[in-house]
Amino acid sequence: MSDDSRDTPAEQPSGSLSADDIFELLAHHRRRYVIECLDRYGSPMSLPDLADECVVMEHERPLDDIPAEAVKRMYMSLYHCHVPKLVEIGAIEYDQARDLVTAGPAIAQFHAHMDLTRDALSSTVERALEALRGATGGDEGCSADGLTITHTRETLRNAGYDEKTVRRVISRLERTGYIYFVGDCVRLVD
Numbered sequence: 001m002s003d004d005s006r007d008t009p010a011e012q013p014s015g016s017l018s019a020d021d022i023f024e025l026l027a028h029h030r031r032r033y034v035i036e037c038l039d040r041y042g043s044p045m046s047l048p049d050l051a052d053e054c055v056v057m058e059h060e061r062p063l064d065d066i067p068a069e070a071v072k073r074m075y076m077s078l079y080h081c082h083v084p085k086l087v088e089i090g091a092i093e094y095d096q097a098r099d100l101v102t103a104g105p106a107i108a109q110f111h112a113h114m115d116l117t118r119d120a121l122s123s124t125v126e127r128a129l130e131a132l133r134g135a136t137g138g139d140e141g142c143s144a145d146g147l148t149i150t151h152t153r154e155t156l157r158n159a160g161y162d163e164k165t166v167r168r169v170i171s172r173l174e175r176t177g178y179i180y181f182v183g184d185c186v187r188l189v190d
Contacts, residue, residue, distance in 0.1 A: 017089060017109050025089065026110065030074075030082050033057045034092065034101070035110050044102040047083070047094070051075035060181030128169040129178055131159035133188060152186040 033054040055074040059066050086092040090106035156166045173179045179186045
């Protein structure tokens with residue numbers, strides 16, 4: 001008698017997504033951007049506005065510096081691929097007639113996963129994040145909102161990190177959603 005139980009998905013509570021579903025959907029950065037944007041800017045968002053914000057996150061520069069063709073590709077990618085996948089599992093809802101995207105009932109599960117990922121930051125990365133947050137107050141390179149830092153690498157080197165660690169820390173903070181880049185500036189996500 002063979003044991004096929006490991007190939008059979010476990011029963012999920014009604015309305016709950018499996019860990020595999022969540023990991024699969026969050027595997028693509030554009031779907032993570034959609035969830036992050038809806039969280040950051042609120043819902044509903046028009047699909048064109050959502051595409052604009054996602055392309056800024058992907059290209060790490062201001063929208064004015066991104067070619068219109070790249071913005072169009074982002075919109076088409078969201079419309080044809082990523083939005084339908086997120087709609088299918090209830091993470092978002094899409095009103096095609098009004099071209100509006102809103103958070104769906106299952107989005108909380110994605111936020112919970114993203115929060116757990118953020119909670120798992122190593123102490124090195126946490127200290128680096130604090131150094132970056134400390135650099136937002138009164139620095140000439142900061143924007144008026146106090147969340148943008150232009151000298152990110154220099155800030156971390158001044159905090160005692162070698163170049164290799166600086167690259168790893170910045171990459172980890174970006175992957176976990178604490179920061180994103182706009183040109184040479186890093187934006188801290190509150």
